[in-house]
Amino acid sequence: MQNGLAGHRARKRFGQNFLHDEHWIERIARTIDPKPEDTIVEIGPGQAALTRKMIAGAGYATAVEIDRDLAAWLKETFPDTLTLIEADALKLDWTQVHPDARLRVVGNLPYNISSPLLFHLMTVADRVIDQHFMLQKEVVDRMVAAPGSKVYGRLSVMLQYRYRMQKMFDVPPGAFTPAPKVTSSIVRMIPKNRDEMPPVNWERFSEIVAAAFNQRRKTLRNALGKLLTEEQIKSVGVDPTLRAEALDVAAFVKLANIA
Ligand code: SAM
Numbered sequence: 412m413q414n415g416l417a418g419h420r421a422r423k424r425f426g427q428n429f430l431h432d433e434h435w436i437e438r439i440a441r442t443i444d445p446k447p448e449d450t451i452v453e454i455g456p457g458q459a460a461l462t463r464k465m466i467a468g469a470g471y472a473t474a475v476e477i478d479r480d481l482a483a484w485l486k487e488t489f490p491d492t493l494t495l496i497e498a499d500a501l502k503l504d505w506t507q508v509h510p511d512a513r514l515r516v517v518g519n520l521p522y523n524i525s526s527p528l529l530f531h532l533m534t535v536a537d538r539v540i541d542q543h544f545m546l547q548k549e550v551v552d553r554m555v556a557a558p559g560s561k562v563y564g565r566l567s568v569m570l571q572y573r574y575r576m577q578k579m580f581d582v583p584p585g586a587f588t589p590a591p592k593v594t595s596s597i598v599r600m601i602p603k604n605r606d607e608m609p610p611v612n613w614e615r616f617s618e619i620v621a622a623a624f625n626q627r628r629k630t631l632r633n634a635l636g637k638l639l640t641e642e643q644i645k646s647v648g649v650d651p652t653l654r655a656e657a658l659d660v661a662a663f664v665k666l667a668n669i670a
Pocket of ligand 1: 481
């Protein structure tokens, strides 16, 4: 069997950097550890570097690919073991993807759309077992950052509200063709149970977190001035002279829940 689509030229607009190094492909696959009972959904299978491993472990996989040529090749190459959804993963209605199954979502994501895609996938977090993604190292560092860290910000707070996340390991540019300019990392995301998440109005939470970090050098009193008074901030036990980077997720939830 051919290893990839002969003559396919990597398309920049689709963020195509294909994994070619078997050592790293194997290490990523071992980290995901697909099992026969799993419903694996891969985003951006490309030339099937990871897809083959997912099929080998789970026996069967589903994949979402936007590139028409790659989608056709994938359908032809895996007629019985892969369900190929030719679509933009950002626009896909994920509630319709195996609606009765709990999903394991994987992907070496196109870096240009990784943040919006992570947010879009929250629509199905309730029935996701886990997500393993390759992303720019810098993005993964922001996702898993703790309060006080220089890179702790909106992405950290919003995603940490919904997921437990763990950076697994870095992958060097040389593992890909073409090689990206930056180092990549694998991140594991496990949706929290409902009882681990205090209820919050998502719109209000987003608004407050965005405002707090938009002016991250300012104190909360100033950065949130248009949304909350100093008295309101104090009323939930948060010091208004702190900056956003000092607050954990629970404190942002408290601010968002002020009536
Ligand atoms: N999984 C392959 C690998 O590891 O070698 C390819 C990874 S490449 C970084 C990203 C893949 O995502 C490409 O196959 C690209 O065509 C696909 N892609 C890009 N944007 C997409 C989108 N919006 N929806 C679905 N797939 C997309």
